[in-house]
Amino acid sequence: MNEGIxxxxxxxxxxxxPKNVGELxxxxxxxxxxxxxxxxVMVIYIKVAEQAGKKIIMDTKFKTFGCAAAIASSSMLTExxxxxxxxxAEKLTWKDIEKALDGLxxxxxxxxxxxxxxxKAAIKDYKQKLKGEKE
Amino acid sequence: xxxxxxxxxxxxxxxxxxxxxMMPYFSEKFGNASSLHSFGRETRDAVENSREKISKxxxxxxxxxxxxxxxxxxxxxxxxxxAFANREKGKHIITTKIEHDxxxxxxxxxxxxxxxxxxxxxxxxxxxxxNELENAIRNDTIIVSIMHANNEIGTIADLKAVGEICxxxxxYFHSDxxxxxxxxxxxxxxxxxxxxxxxxxxxxxxxxxxALVIGxxxxxxxxxxxxxxxxxxxxxxxxVPGIVGFAKAIDVIKEKDIEHMKRLSDKLIEGFSAIEESWxxxxxxxxxxxxxxxxxxxxxxxxxxxxxLDSKGIAASTGxxxxxxxxxxxxxxxxxxxxxxxxHGSLRFSVGKxxxxxxxxxxxxxxKESVESLRKISPLTKK
Ligand SMILES: Cc1ncc(COP(=O)(O)O)c(C=O)c1O
Ligand code: FES
Numbered sequence: 001m002n003e004g005i006x007x008x009x010x011x012x013x014x015x016x017x018p019k020n021v022g023e024l025x026x027x028x029x030x031x032x033x034x035x036x037x038x039x040x041v042m043v044i045y046i047k048v049a050e051q052a053g054k055k056i057i058m059d060t061k062f063k064t065f066g067c068a069a070a071i072a073s074s075s076m077l078t079e080x081x082x083x084x085x086x087x088x089a090e091k092l093t094w095k096d097i098e099k100a101l102d103g104l105x106x107x108x109x110x111x112x113x114x115x116x117x118x119x120k121a122a123i124k125d126y127k128q129k130l131k132g133e134k135e
Numbered sequence: 136x137x138x139x140x141x142x143x144x145x146x147x148x149x150x151x152x153x154x155x156x157m158m159p160y161f162s163e164k165f166g167n168a169s170s171l172h173s174f175g176r177e178t179r180d181a182v183e184n185s186r187e188k189i190s191k192x193x194x195x196x197x198x199x200x201x202x203x204x205x206x207x208x209x210x211x212x213x214x215x216x217x218a219f220a221n222r223e224k225g226k227h228i229i230t231t232k233i234e235h236d237x238x239x240x241x242x243x244x245x246x247x248x249x250x251x252x253x254x255x256x257x258x259x260x261x262x263x264x265x266n267e268l269e270n271a272i273r274n275d276t277i278i279v280s281i282m283h284a285n286n287e288i289g290t291i292a293d294l295k296a297v298g299e300i301c302x303x304x305x306x307y308f309h310s311d312x313x314x315x316x317x318x319x320x321x322x323x324x325x326x327x328x329x330x331x332x333x334x335x336x337x338x339x340x341x342x343x344x345x346a347l348v349i350g351x352x353x354x355x356x357x358x359x360x361x362x363x364x365x366x367x368x369x370x371x372x373x374x375v376p377g378i379v380g381f382a383k384a385i386d387v388i389k390e391k392d393i394e395h396m397k398r399l400s401d402k403l404i405e406g407f408s409a410i411e412e413s414w415x416x417x418x419x420x421x422x423x424x425x426x427x428x429x430x431x432x433x434x435x436x437x438x439x440x441x442x443x444l445d446s447k448g449i450a451a452s453t454g455x456x457x458x459x460x461x462x463x464x465x466x467x468x469x470x471x472x473x474x475x476x477x478x479h480g481s482l483r484f485s486v487g488k489x490x491x492x493x494x495x496x497x498x499x500x501x502x503k504e505s506v507e508s509l510r511k512i513s514p515l516t517k518k
Binding site: 012037 | 446479511514
């Protein structure tokens, strides 16, 4: 609790200049996780399109209330999933985010976990909406 | 890059004159103050002159000054030392919900060792209710520990009123005055305080030195046993340069510095008040410590604002400065009624005597910009 926190340059760069901030008005899936009480809330928006029989994440955006690591993790996640198929995106773990950020302080791993959870929630939301349309 | 330090409640730099006073006591006058030879006598004199000076500052002729390794140790000594020495009287301790962690965690430890602790509530500005205090004092209450100025929100408690209640009820009164010492007058002749904690690194003195001021007749056991230094209450070879620096530091902050800090703090408060969905925590006016500004900026998280400001050279603090970050929201802000979400969105700016009006103007502008940028990223923002 008292050892202080040091972030990688990558995290600081992304935190100060995050990519893909905002909302997608016509999102196909929205995932919201965390709670303001715990000091972190993340919302991920995805836009999905079918190309050659594959479902591809065409666009993503995010909004985050949280620490620098949470903001950097969500920004990194949106960059990582853009252009990926749903199957590929579902395989991502918090460790992939950690690696892409050049490491995360130990007490901050949950911020990357939160980003993955938000993505999963967005994909789930998309699938549910799809099911709803078919029924 | 321009760097602006607004974290003087966490610590201050060592003033030049303080450093100069300390320097001879490292290599030149290095004797052990307990030694009988001339080397020892010269450092003994330095220690005793320092004690005398601090005693005068507090008007504490009847008290003894026990030098410690800082505020944390002095608070631990006061609580544990008095609790254990007075076990036959009782097992009950009273404190507040907004004390520094070193008081709260010492109390938690005492609870694990058979003592009972009442944590008094505070109102939305951080003041205790004197009636609640009076009603909380039991026959088996040993000690009441209530801080003078709060380190997070700057609330100044009425030491005189609390002391009089404790005196009338026959219980010891301890106060942690690390934040107020040399900024708010403390006169032990007219304030009935039995034990007082002070330290040096908030008043332009060195880190790692403080003192517990103990009234006549107070029954207290030491934490550290050894060669019997400091009247047997704190064994260990005295930190002579630290003690000399401490005594020098009590002259650093002048009346005009207090006025200057107050003016700068008021400027910050005025500037931040123009930001929407934001407010000052703690009281306004003369019940507020001259250099503390604690603000909630809703919808953003304190650590991210702190780092954003840091990237522009501005140093502030979230919650209690002594622990960089607990995932828990500040216990002080939740005690004054802030929701956890709002407590997470709060920052403390504590000015120093050397900050300038120009710096304050820059800080207000940068904070406005930064809050706006972070709110754009936040999903909690209403817009
Ligand atoms: C109110 C208060 N009490 C105690 C302490 C601890 O003092 P030290 O750092 O000297 O141990 C601090 C700050 O550090 C403080 O602000
Ligand atoms: S958002 Fe919880 S610590 Fe990063």
